[in-house]
Amino acid sequence: MARVVVIGAGIMGLATAYNLAKRGVRDVLVVDRTYLCGGASGRNGGGVRAQFSSETNIRLMRESIAICRDFATEMKINVWFRQGGYLFLARSAERARALEENVALQNRCGLPTRMVDAAEMRKIVPELATEGVRAASFNPGDGVVFPWPFVWGYARAAEDLGVTIRPFTEVVGFETSNGRITGVRLRPTRLSPLDASDEVLPAGDATTEACDEVVICAGAWSPKVAALLGVALPNKPHRHEICATEPLKPWLGPLVADLTDGLYFSQSMRGEIVGGVAVDPVPEGINQQSSRRFLTTYSRALVGAVPVLAGVRVLRQWAGCYDLTPDGGPIVGRVADPTNLTLACGFMGHGFMMAPVMGRLLAEHVDTGETSELFARWSLDRFARGDLVHENMIIG
Numbered sequence: 001m002a003r004v005v006v007i008g009a010g011i012m013g014l015a016t017a018y019n020l021a022k023r024g025v026r027d028v029l030v031v032d033r034t035y036l037c038g039g040a041s042g043r044n045g046g047g048v049r050a051q052f053s054s055e056t057n058i059r060l061m062r063e064s065i066a067i068c069r070d071f072a073t074e075m076k077i078n079v080w081f082r083q084g085g086y087l088f089l090a091r092s093a094e095r096a097r098a099l100e101e102n103v104a105l106q107n108r109c110g111l112p113t114r115m116v117d118a119a120e121m122r123k124i125v126p127e128l129a130t131e132g133v134r135a136a137s138f139n140p141g142d143g144v145v146f147p148w149p150f151v152w153g154y155a156r157a158a159e160d161l162g163v164t165i166r167p168f169t170e171v172v173g174f175e176t177s178n179g180r181i182t183g184v185r186l187r188p189t190r191l192s193p194l195d196a197s198d199e200v201l202p203a204g205d206a207t208t209e210a211c212d213e214v215v216i217c218a219g220a221w222s223p224k225v226a227a228l229l230g231v232a233l234p235n236k237p238h239r240h241e242i243c244a245t246e247p248l249k250p251w252l253g254p255l256v257a258d259l260t261d262g263l264y265f266s267q268s269m270r271g272e273i274v275g276g277v278a279v280d281p282v283p284e285g286i287n288q289q290s291s292r293r294f295l296t297t298y299s300r301a302l303v304g305a306v307p308v309l310a311g312v313r314v315l316r317q318w319a320g321c322y323d324l325t326p327d328g329g330p331i332v333g334r335v336a337d338p339t340n341l342t343l344a345c346g347f348m349g350h351g352f353m354m355a356p357v358m359g360r361l362l363a364e365h366v367d368t369g370e371t372s373e374l375f376a377r378w379s380l381d382r383f384a385r386g387d388l389v390h391e392n393m394i395i396g
């Protein structure tokens with residue numbers, strides 16, 4: 001019998017489980033249909049920023065960045081956190097105005113973000129081609145982490161506090177009674193070694209784990225999992241590709257992001273240039289396959305932005321899924337039916353950076369049942385009410 005079953009051992013599920021255990025909640029079980037880092041949490045760019053257009057995201061990300069800063073000490077694992085800032089480029093007058101408005105809001109929230117002109121852009125990144133760039137915003141406190149040890153750090157710390165993590169365990173159904181979930185149907189899985197898409201194969205019979213509470217942290221798979229309970233979610237998976245080059249000497253301070261074509265790139269602590277670009281259209285549904293088209297589009301965009309990178313070799317290319325909602329805000333909190341179900345999904349392309357703070361808030365919400373203004377704003381029923389949230393600083 002589990003007090004809480006968390007579905008999904010990505011960063012969101014593990015951060016929630018860790019914080020539940022830290023609050024003293026016993027018998028927390030985290031299940032995942034594949035392995036730790038099998039979902040978007042092991043496939044992302046590791047960008048961590050507080051430059052957003054909504055006060056909620058700015059304030060939450062200030063807290064998350066503070067948690068990232070202390071993570072290595074608290075969890076005793078090196079997450080390669082480096083605060084080189086984020087440089088957001090605007091190519092049109094309209095985007096430049098939007099950046100200016102966002103900077104003003106960020107300053108009111110206590111961030112030192114500033115608008116920079118072409119000369120200052122070249123001071124921050126001397127190799128950047130600035131023709132056509134009208135303006136940029138820069139927050140020196142933004143940064144990057146290496147996602148894998150971040151996930152492992154939460155997993156190990158959660159287990160040390162008594163959480164059980166079961167990889168290769170898929171939720172295939174639920175048992176319910178009187179509007180509550182009473183059990184989760186779990187089936188062992190395995191991966192086919194020949195299938196690059198990470199589709200799982202059944203590896204045994206399903207069994208039932210009785211439980212008090214369920215939290216769906218299944219990222220882009222969340223609509224599929226929620227549908228097993230008759231809960232319809234509006235979020236959709238959207239493949240997003242990314243690649244890493246051979247390691248170079250440290251030369252690039254910030255993560256550079258261009259909201260026009262979705263190009264972004266940063267230099268990891270290991271020296272690789274890690275980045276991506278928007279490539280449309282993408283295949284429908286969950287798809288984690290890489291494409292050659294991405295590589296050509298990204299190479300052109302990257303070399304256009306930093307011509308000196310023309311000869312650099314790509315070492316690795318991979319893909320994952322953004323979890324897109326119609327308004328760009330996540331779906332978080334308890335639902336009306338079943339009453340013991342909490343959702344934490346729809347985090348677009350910034351769920352990794354949100355997890356440190358959201359894990360804490362979700363654990364409090366699940367443990368106490370208390371709801372806050374944030375959970376009301378990001379609730380599932382906002383879509384039915386037409387009370388949508390808007391965030392315009394979304395990369396890719």
Ligand SMILES: Cc1cc2nc3c(=O)[nH]c(=O)nc-3n(C[C@H](O)[C@H](O)[C@H](O)COP(=O)(O)OP(=O)(O)OC[C@H]3O[C@@H](n4cnc5c(N)ncnc54)[C@H](O)[C@@H]3O)c2cc1C
Nearest residue numbers: 008010012033039040041044045047171219320351352353
């Ligand atoms: C290419 C790319 C770049 C990105 N860059 C950034 C970035 O720079 N910064 C940032 O903050 N975010 C970034 N993101 C987004 C970020 O990775 C996600 O928002 C975040 O990792 C979501 O975490 P999660 O735990 O909610 O989901 P996931 O990490 O996807 O975890 C969900 C888990 O649920 C499991 N699951 C699914 N169905 C079931 C089931 N039936 N039973 C059991 N388990 C199940 C899956 O196997 C998976 O492990 C990027 C994403 C991509 C794809």
